């Protein structure tokens with residue numbers, strides 16, 4: 001469990017706490033107003049000036065001697081802000097975590113507030129100009145997105161019941177998309193995404209610039225050396241470069257420091273050789289997300 | 290110790306964007322050809338704001354430090370609107 005579980009998990013994981021999904025919480029936080037402002041021009045988030053600075057060429061700016069450190073510090077503070085005056089247009093307090101399919105199904109089956117919708121993924125739209133319906137949103141956020149035609153699939157059913165939502169996340173996960181659950185803003189939870197790296201803005205900021213927009217999951221992959229047939233299929237599925245087929249060993253090895261615990265490699269294995277185990281089984285990974 | 294300067298990537302908005310002949314949503318070739326995905330599609334600033342369904346769009350090269358200068362975007366652009374330089 002991470003710091004956010006300590007704060008918002010009620011003794012468990014933050015995303016398993018039913019309260020964080022409730023309309024009551026959303027209303028108490030005035031989340032609707034925030035979400036409306038955030039979503040109406042979400043695509044501007046990297047273009048806008050924030051304290052005089054845009055995200056354009058962030059990689060260079062973050063390396064500048066003093067400014068870079070200040071920038072990183074304030075970006076982390078914005079991403080994780082729990083303050084009263086959070087700014088929606090810079091997505092203050094919006095971050096998430098990777099989860100395995102099993103937990104995504106529990107959330108969609110029991111915890112997510114209705115209505116549940118599946119809309120076009122914002123990130124694939126911004127980064128690739130592609131409209132793919134694979135973002136599952138719920139609660140108050142559904143009502144906000146429904147009013148924005150560019151995110152609403154035209155020819156398919158986008159309002160889903162719980163079973164349909166579970167079937168969809170299963171489909172995305174088996175394709176190799178990584179399931180992520182999101183605070184928006186913390187501690188209100190209203191989205192399960194199916195992401196690709198580097199198309200996902202969250203994964204981009206995390207993997208390329210080291211910002212904690214997405215936390216690694218509570219698990220890591222483990223390969224059973226007796227079952228692994230060294231076919232290499234799983235390696236093609238990992239978006240984080242955490243798996244490698246070692247020809248001389250005739251099996252796959254896991255780099256647990258790279259593994260995000262998404263579990264999508266498991267779907268590729270015909271020999272049932274990959275399992276997810278809790279991250280904390282590895283003393284070296286305790287507290288490392 | 291100053292960091293390495295990123296490549297410079299520009300788009301001519303008189304060709305592609307709110308004032309050009311191309312709406313980038315209809316082309317999007319540069320967005321898709323770039324392996325590191327350094328471009329962002331967004332509504333045009335300085336245009337009348339439509340909070341429901343924005344009509345004017347452009348592309349900004351954002352993640353410049355990740356550009357590997359492969360020149361694929363320059364080659365793929367049907368209008369020759371993109372330049373990449375050091």
Ligand code: SF4
Pocket residue numbers: 121122123124134135180192193194195196199200201202
């Ligand atoms: S977080 Fe993932 S699924 Fe959601 S909009 Fe971004 S890439 Fe798409």
Ligand code: SF4
Pocket residue numbers: 223227228229230231232233234235245251252268269270271272273274
């Ligand atoms: S898919 Fe399964 S059997 Fe094939 S290399 Fe990966 S772990 Fe081994």
Ligand code: SF4
Pocket residue numbers: 220221237238239240241242243254258259260261262263264265266
């Ligand atoms: S090795 Fe880890 S990060 Fe890679 S696909 Fe498997 S669970 Fe996901």
Ligand code: SF4
Pocket residue numbers: 298322323324325326327355356357358359360361362363373
């Ligand atoms: S030169 Fe290559 S890496 Fe750089 S923006 Fe163009 S396509 Fe992308």
Ligand code: SF4
Pocket residue numbers: 300305306311312313314316317318319320348365366367368369370371
């Ligand atoms: S390839 Fe050229 S015309 Fe097409 S979207 Fe990109 S900049 Fe515009």
